[in-house]
Amino acid sequence: MDKPNIVTCTAPVNIAVIKYWGKRDEELILPINSSLSVTLHQEQLKTTTTVATSRSFQEDRIWLNGKEEDITHPRLQSCLREIFLYSVRRLARKRRGDGDPSVDSTGLSHKVHICSVNNFPTAAGLASSAAGFACLVYTLARVFGVEGELSGIARQGSGSACRSMYGGFVQWIMGKKDDGKDSLAQQVEPETHWPELRILVLVASAERKPVGSTSGMQTSVQTSSLLKHRAESVVPGRMVEMIEAVQRKDFAAFAELTMKDSNQFHATCLDTYPPIFYLNSVSQQVISLVHRYNRHYGETRVAYTFDAGPNAVIFTLQQHVPEFVQVVQHFFPPETNGGQFFKGLPVNHAALSEELKQAIGLEPMPKGISYIISTKAGPGPCVVEDPTLHLLGSTGLPKNTV
């Protein structure tokens, strides 16, 4: 058996602060508005993907989180097709350039094996498809020698995956062209730009699976007149404001716009017919908690944002993290025997004043939040150089099949 060509990469999760909701083209995944996100650090949340190619492989195969899945999934095929296309074009250019006909060393005729795992539970309800497709496209591109702009390919796997192709603060410019060639992600500021910014993922103990985002946004586009207004008349101005807030590192402006945009996204879900609810009673309590906390201090120290699920993502500055996590723990008392409540970046202990507790004055909700992941902004996809970390062995099969 031929030794396979193996590449492993990692890619990050991103969390939108100006939300993407609604496509103008389902096939190409072109959005009805631009969006902006913060890339989360891969030390806490990442996808790792190994791609292997070999003359000996009989068919394309994929394993996700230890389970073999159907490689014919249309969006997976979109990404594979695009990478092959780019690679073929590159080869054609190369041939024309140096006249060397022997450059089919990238294994274009070989079958691929793909293996991908997340370092966080899928059940946590963290949008893993963005990191997953970003990682797949980044890794395939390495294998097949495709260079340059890849976010347009990742976008065709999962819209928000295009934003996971860069670190730091990233905008997805909606574009205007029908073929989607100008619907691309772009870094606004790198991850080093705002070192004090901290991100807390409050993983809510969800009772039931919410409406999926693909079908949810379809229904919203078809039925919500508020969504149309938002996309056309509200988001363009907010993109400008948000980019300025990030560039100035103006936390209050960043935080308020983040909260308003999350609320407006969920408002358009409620204006959908039949309505879609992603915020449950835990989410509502987190929202109240944040506003009361900020009101107590007379300044915006903390912001929330929610995607298509009940988990809250909190933005704050480093100096406020110790107290705020204590506040969360007080108003969402964890299970006494439920494992670690704080995960990720270490958090110093802080005391909680009676005055603050009373100022917030909410009824504690036991077990509403399972755990908190403390993280920060991080870099885009990376190549893993250490071959012992490949997820596929020299036979082209997963090293640890569950």
Next chain:
Amino acid sequence: MDKPNIVTCTAPVNIAVIKYWGKRDEELILPINSSLSVTLHQEQLKTTTTVATSRSFQEDRIWLNGKEEDITHPRLQSCLREIFLYSVRRLARKRRGDGDPSVDSTGLSHKVHICSVNNFPTAAGLASSAAGFACLVYTLARVFGVEGELSGIARQGSGSACRSMYGGFVQWIMGKKDDGKDSLAQQVEPETHWPELRILVLVASAERKPVGSTSGMQTSVQTSSLLKHRAESVVPGRMVEMIEAVQRKDFAAFAELTMKDSNQFHATCLDTYPPIFYLNSVSQQVISLVHRYNRHYGETRVAYTFDAGPNAVIFTLQQHVPEFVQVVQHFFPPETNGGQFFKGLPVNHAALSEELKQAIGLEPMPKGISYIISTKAGPGPCVVEDPTLHLLGSTGLPKNTV
């Protein structure tokens, strides 16, 4: 002591199907959009108000639900002032007309005593201010001989009170004038128009008092761009559609528009900053239940609408009431010792098929709903002729002070 002049009237509650949310003038209570409501039958829900005037009264006084309240409340004073003004003008006209200077028999110089009670618990969270102000204005008008259009006066007590001045299906035309003279209610169809229509009030066991509607709508007008869009670009078309649906007695069209408009109102609350939540987990479950019930039958048999609180108001046709209340009772099992679950119009018993229960497939929420009031569309304010029903005795004090 002089025998007081005593008049007693009753007025109904109304429930909006195209919602009023937001004022363009706080003082005059002029709305940013027109609205449309159904007047509920007074047999189930009404306010009764007695007004007495006497030369012997020392001061204006008011008792609400057995408790003396502050008569200097600005909106109460608005209504009193307007009625006096109309009465003075009427007298002036009369004097000019018949030259009789002795017509000050309406007691304009006398102090008033006002006593008002609801036949439903205030704690039920049913907007009682609409019925209360409608009844106050209607009764005062009788006492002071004011005739003609009264909804513009009731509006100045509580916006939605203007719609309680008529029975059946009522629109509140927003008007354009700065002085509000054209911001009036108008009957679209009388209560006899659609005899099959039934209304169920699902009284939710609310945990906490929500944000009041006056301050809530102020914040919404100031902060929600979606509300502005709704008022200017969505509601005008919906008013036309809703009036047509009512006139045609097209239940599916009426029901769908009712649900969409309730959802859009709550969407604008969520787009408010800080956001306002009136729908809790019980409300969300009622919404799911209604959509699943309709989906099961492949037609829109039932509609929900929610005001500034968690209670659901359900519209359906007479023939579907028995089954639907069984569905509600199944998915919101009442307290076994919690008193009567069904109130109001008698409801026939119906069996509930396993198929229907499974098609709905929600997790039952014990005690989520306290009780159901079954009612229908009803008439506008009425005079109570029987003097034994006056709430104030011949001394001008409440007959039954709590």
